[in-house]
Amino acid sequence: MSARVSDATSRLKSRRDDRRRHRIVGGLVAALIVVVLAAGVYVVAFSxxxxxxxxxxxxxxxxxxxxxxxxxxxxxxxxxxxxxxxxxxxxxxxxxxxxxxxxxxxxxxxxxxxxxxRRARLAIATDNGYLLADATGVVFQTVSDRPGGLVLVDAPTNDQQLLVDVGTVYSALSPDTAARVDRVVASTRDAIELRLKDGDRVIWGSAEQSGLKSQVLDNLLAKSGTVFDVSAPGFPTYR
The missing domain is CATH 3.10.20.310 (membrane protein fhac)
Incomplete structure (x- = not known):
């Protein structure tokens, strides 16, 4: 009887020792992982x-x-x-x-x-040179001389929304029509005009419905005339 009790006691002690060793090893592994992670954070974020x-x-x-x-x-x-x-x-x-x-x-x-x-497409004249704007009307550079190949814009330089409207109009033009434009004249947001290289004029009006106006203008330019009005795209005229 005492031998069986002794064996049971030994096995219990052995299991306790095993659990203690596992806890120690587990603690050491966890500590090592923390050290490695801390070292990694230091190397990446501070070293x-x-x-x-x-x-x-x-x-x-x-x-x-x-x-x-x-x-x-x-x-x-x-x-x-x-x-x-x-x-x-x-x-x-x-x-x-x-x-x-x-x-x-x-x-x-x-x-x-x-x-x-940004790629310059428009040149807005000022007293000291030209403001360069992209096709959307965003001004991003000032130069003393007008670069070749840009469309001249006659518009108040202090009206940013008007310049954006001019960009909206120009961006809506088909490539063929855009290539014919020499300058854009815009005294107000409702009075935007295109002056073509051959001397013809396009009365555009406001920047509203610019996509539709562009389509109408492409068809209208095939007509015989010098003034083309697409300000009311549902009722375009030419003379």
Whole structure:
């Protein structure tokens, strides 16, 4: 009887010892995992091993690389994981000459900035030169001389919405018709006109229904006339 009790006691003690060893080993493994994770966080977020050593910029024609980097707010030496690429993209998107921007981390040590610049289509005359705008009417650059190949715009330069309306009209034109336009005259938002290279005039009116007006104008220009009125696209006239 005493032998059986002794054996049972030994087995119980052995199981207790096994559980104790498992707890110790488990604790050591957990501690090791924590150490490894902490080391990984340090290397990624704080160590210079994965810091920003290069800022790559592509797509520039008008903007200067140094200006783009400065505007992005990205500082060389910052751990790559801590670079706020969303904030950098937002800052660059606010630059007038930028139509689109993408900012990404290029591991292990670079940030890549891809810029799509606005393309000049309109030149708005001012007392000191010309404001350049893209096809949507967004002004993004000032130059002293009118670049060749751009459509001249006669419009108040302090009326941004009017310039956007002019861009809306120009963007709605078919390629063939746009190629015939020499200038856009816009005294008010309801009085936009196109002056064609052959001297013909197009009375456009407001920027409303520009898509429909463009379709009507393409058909109307085949008529014999010098003044084409699409301000009321349901009842176009020419003379």
């Amino acid at each position: 210079p091993v994965l810091s920003t050593r290069q800022i790559q910029v592509s797509g520039l024609k008008v903007l200067a690389k140094n200006d783009v980097v400065a505007t992005s707010g990205i500082v060389l030496g910052t751990p790559l994981a801590r670079v706020d690429i969303t904030a950098a993209a937002d800052r660059l998107a606010a630059v007038p000459a930028v139509a689109d921007v993408t900012v990404v981390r290029s591991w292990p040590n670079a940030v890549s900035i891809a810029i799509v610049e």
